[in-house]
Amino acid sequence: xxxxxxxxxxxxxxxxxxxxxxxxxxxxxxxxxxxxxxxxxxxxxxxxxxxxxxxxxxxxxxxxxxxxxxxxxxxxxxxxxxxxxxxxxxxxxxxxxxxxxxxxxxxxxxxxxxxxxxxxxxxxxxxxxxxxxxxxxxxxxxxxxxxxxxxxxxxxxxxxxxxxxxxxxxxxxxxxxxxxxxxxxxxxxxxxxxxxxxxxxxxxxxxxxxxxxxxxxxxxxxxxxxxxxxxxxxxxxxxxxxxxxxxxxxxxxxxxxxxxxxxxxxxxxxxxxxxxxxxxxxxxxxxxxxxxxxxxxxxxxxxxxxxxxxxxxxxxxxxxxxxxxxxxxxxxxxxxxxxxxxxxxx
Numbered sequence: 001x002x003x004x005x006x007x008x009x010x011x012x013x014x015x016x017x018x019x020x021x022x023x024x025x026x027x028x029x030x031x032x033x034x035x036x037x038x039x040x041x042x043x044x045x046x047x048x049x050x051x052x053x054x055x056x057x058x059x060x061x062x063x064x065x066x067x068x069x070x071x072x073x074x075x076x077x078x079x080x081x082x083x084x085x086x087x088x089x090x091x092x093x094x095x096x097x098x099x100x101x102x103x104x105x106x107x108x109x110x111x112x113x114x115x116x117x118x119x120x121x122x123x124x125x126x127x128x129x130x131x132x133x134x135x136x137x138x139x140x141x142x143x144x145x146x147x148x149x150x151x152x153x154x155x156x157x158x159x160x161x162x163x164x165x166x167x168x169x170x171x172x173x174x175x176x177x178x179x180x181x182x183x184x185x186x187x188x189x190x191x192x193x194x195x196x197x198x199x200x201x202x203x204x205x206x207x208x209x210x211x212x213x214x215x216x217x218x219x220x221x222x223x224x225x226x227x228x229x230x231x232x233x234x235x236x237x238x239x240x241x242x243x244x245x246x247x248x249x250x251x252x253x254x255x256x257x258x259x260x261x262x263x264x265x266x267x268x269x270x271x272x273x274x275x276x277x278x279x280x281x282x283x284x285x286x287x288x289x290x291x292x293x294x295x296x297x298x299x300x301x302x303x304x305x306x307x308x309x310x311x312x313x314x315x316x317x318x319x320x321x322x323x324x325x326x327x328x329x330x331x332x333x334x335x336x337x338x339x340x341x342x343x344x345x346x
Contacts, residue, residue: 035075035076035077035078036075036076037073037074037075038073038074038075039071039072039073039074040072040074040345040346041069041070041071041072041345041346042068042069042070042139042342042343042344042345042346043066043068043069043070043342043343044066044067044068044069044139044340044341044342044343045064045065045066045067045068045340045341046064046065046067046338046339046340046341047063047064047338047339047341048061048062048063048064048065048336048337048338048339049061049062049336049337049338050062050095050334050335050336050337051335051337052332052333052334052335053332053334053335054291054322054331054332054333054334055095055283055289057094057095057096058095058289058334059332061095061096063095063096065091065093065098065287066089066090066091067090067091067093067139067287068088068089068090068139069088069089069090070086070087070088070089070105070346071086071087071089072084072085072086072087072106072346073085073086079112080111080112080113081109081110081111081112082109082110082111082112083108083109083110084106084107084108084110084123085104085106085107086104086105086106086107087102087103087104087105088102088103088104088105089101089102089103090103090286092286093285093286093287104122105122105153106121106122106123106124106153107121107122108120108121108122108123109121113161114161115161115162115167116159116160116161116162117159117160117161118157118158118159119157119158119159119160120156120157120158121155122153122154122155123153123154123156123158123174124152124153125151125152125153125154125158125174125176125192126158126160126172126173126174126192126193126194126208127145127150127151127152127192127208127210127222127224128143128145128146128150128152129152129172130172130194130196130206130226131143131145131206131226131237131239132146132152134204134226134228134230134235134237135237135257135271136235136259137257137259137269137271137302137304139314139340139342140269140300140302140314140316140340141271141288141298141300141318143239143255144239144241144253144255144273145224145241145253147273147281147285147288147290148251148253148275148279148280148281148285149280149281149284149285150222150243151176151190154174154176154177154190154192155176155177155179156174156175156176156177156179156190157174157175158172158173158174158175159171159172159173159174160172160173163195167198168197168198168199169195169196169197169198170195170196171193171194171195171196172192172193172194172196173192173193173194174190174191174192174193175189175190175191175192176188176189176190176191176192177189178190188212188213188214189212189213190210190211190212190213191210191211191212192208192209192210193208193209193210194206194207194208194209195207202229202230202231203227203228203229204226204227204228204229204230205225205226205227206224206225206226206227206228207224207225207226208222208223208224208225208226209221209222209223209224210222214246218245218246218248219246220243220244220245220246221243221244222241222242222243223241223242223243224239224240224241224242225239225240226238226239226240227239232261233260233261234258234259234260234261235258235259236256236257236258236259237255237256237257237258238254238255238256239253239254239255239256240253240254241253241254248280249277249278249280250277251277251280252275252276252277253273253274253275253276254273254274254276255271255272255273255274256271256272257269257270257271257272257300258270258271264306265305265306266303266304266305266306267303267304267306268302268303268304269300269301269302269303269304269314269316270299270300270301270302271298271299271300271301272297272298272299272300273297273298273300274295274296274297274298275290275295275296275297276295277295278291278292278293278294278295278296278325279291279292279296280292288318288320288334288336289334290320290334291322291331291334293322293325293326293331294322294323294324294325294330294331295322295323296320296321296322296323297320297321297322298318298319298320299317299318299319299320299321300316300317300318301316301317302314302315302316302317302340303315303316310343310344310345311341311342311343311344312341312342312344313339313340313341313342314339314340314342315338315339315340316338316339316340317335317336317337317338318334318335318336318338319333319334319335319336320333320334321333321334
């Protein structure tokens with residue numbers, strides 16, 4: 001469900017949203033045993049300049065964009081039942097021309113079954129939920145699979161929990177119905193499963209697979225491996241993803257990222273993504289379009305300054321350079337210079 005929103009409507013929504021960000025109404029509760037309601041949200045956007053870009057409209061572009069805003073309602077109905085309703089507000093991602101839209105991001109009920117959780121409705125897929133939460137810098141850039149259009153949400157049934165008594169091995173699984181509803185949802189039946197192994201303190205290994213049964217004879221099979229290590233001062237992650245797509249171009253990518261905590265107020269952030277095949281979404285990617293004619297390598301670097309527990313500002317750059325296309329030409333390198341503001345009250 002996506003609704004076009006005029007700037008006036010968007011501003012009026014922010015008038016409701018920003019007081020919540022300021023912490024005026026964070027929690028509503030009945031009592032210790034009754035239902036509770038937590039209200040939160042986040043907002044991030046950029047001041048940007050693009051000195052070089054493969055698209056004419058992007059070349060030498062300058063502007064301000066509010067890329068995302070979330071308004072989230074979390075409820076605990078009782079000790080075993082919970083739910084979430086999240087709205088997403090964003091701009092269309094075009095250079096210098098911005099259209100606001102509002103979308104349902106999450107809409108699900110969940111139940112605790114022993115140490116396991118069952119979710120029903122529109123909820124995050126296990127495709128890159130772990131990668132995104134580990135990366136922790138969604139405000140700078142989406143995960144590589146998200147950029148390439150892999151669905152971050154689906155309407156269906158999800159189950160997750162530990163496989164061992166110690167919890168060092170756990171699973172995430174989901175059956176997507178293919179119902180097109182809300183933001184980023186898939187449009188066909190999809191089976192998804194992942195297993196996470198934590199062999200030692202700070203270490204994490206995750207393997208993921210999904211199978212999407214498209215309408216007609218085509219189908220898609222995705223295989224992914226992800227490893228990460230985290231201490232109080234350093235975080236790094238390494239990802240490889242391959243998706244075979246009958247009747248369409250394959251997706252193969254690798255990504256590595258690192259976050260170094262300098263002190264309690266400063267983080268150094270870096271990431272490199274490489275597409276072994278040309279981008280399947282190309283110029284349809286919002287905010288960071290990629291030339292679809294050649295292999296691409298994207299580099300992200302930034303310094304995060306934490307103004308307080310909720311607000312941060314991150315000067316950063318995103319550079320995408322290309323291999324040669326089929327005609328032997330190399331697309332122009334994309335260079336983004338940005339200052340990103342992030343407010344998080346979730």
